[in-house]
């Protein structure tokens with residue numbers, strides 16, 4: 088006779104874990120983007136050994152102090168399976184040092200394929216399992232359902248592109264749908280519905296560039312707002328209240344090259360992250 092399995096406790100939702108991490112460590116997300124130019128600037132070869140040394144240095148220097156680390160998958164994929172192995176290791180090491188890992192993979196496909204992406208990044212049994220992923224909604228928000236469901240089950244998060252930091256994004260994101268709302272507004276409304284009633288913060292985030300200046304868009308989606316574009320793309324902490332208005336408390340400001348360029352010294356990486364955090368806390372409150 089088999090004994091009934093005891094119900095698994097539900098994992099703590101990503102939004103709650105993120106809010107706590109931001110309260111304790113500050114809101115900064117540091118992107119791990121091992122550009123060839125950065126490897127060269129660090130005196131490393133543009134090969135898997137260089138990638139590994141670069142990534143390990145960033146994780147060792149910062150994973151015990153910043154709220155979020157965001158490895159950009161393309162920089163690992165360009166080395167094939169050995170690069171992906173470096174990414175796997177970085178995700179695991181960063182998570183065990185206490186950082187939340189946002190895998191920047193920007194996936195988006197028909198629902199049945201989205202389910203496979205969800206199995207890769209949002210199934211706790213996967214070697215690439217992450218606290219959150221970035222996804223692209225341009226096959227229709229509903230196509231993201233398998234990722235949204237998998238994330239909820241795992242206590243992970245999903246960040247959906249809404250208003251990206253690059254100037255080319257506007258032609259799609261500010262276009263009007265048949266109902267008259269912009270594409271970005273439609274995406275933001277979907278995100279708000281996913282997060283309805285969540286406390287202290289929903290687990291479905293929006294990506295909104297810090298570079299965009301004043302927006303005539305309500306960003307109250309009850310979820311985190313990933314704000315890339317600080318540093319190398321020209322935005323600064325002082326731009327955040329302008330772009331995000333009342334939603335600024337939910338902003339997760341993200342910097343890659345602006346901090347990575349300070350390496351390879353771990354102390355210099357830590358100092359740079361600490362300085363940015365101080366600046367951001369002053370502005371974001």
Ligand SMILES: O=C(O)c1cc(=O)[nH]c(=O)n1[C@@H]1O[C@H](COP(=O)(O)O)[C@@H](O)[C@H]1O
Pocket residue numbers: 118120159191221250251252253294295296315316317318319320341342343344345
């Ligand atoms: O999803 C992202 O992270 C993202 C969205 C966006 O709108 N703009 C944007 O720059 N990003 C990513 O954020 C990082 C920005 O890097 P830096 O410009 O070096 O700080 C890159 O990994 C981009 O792929």
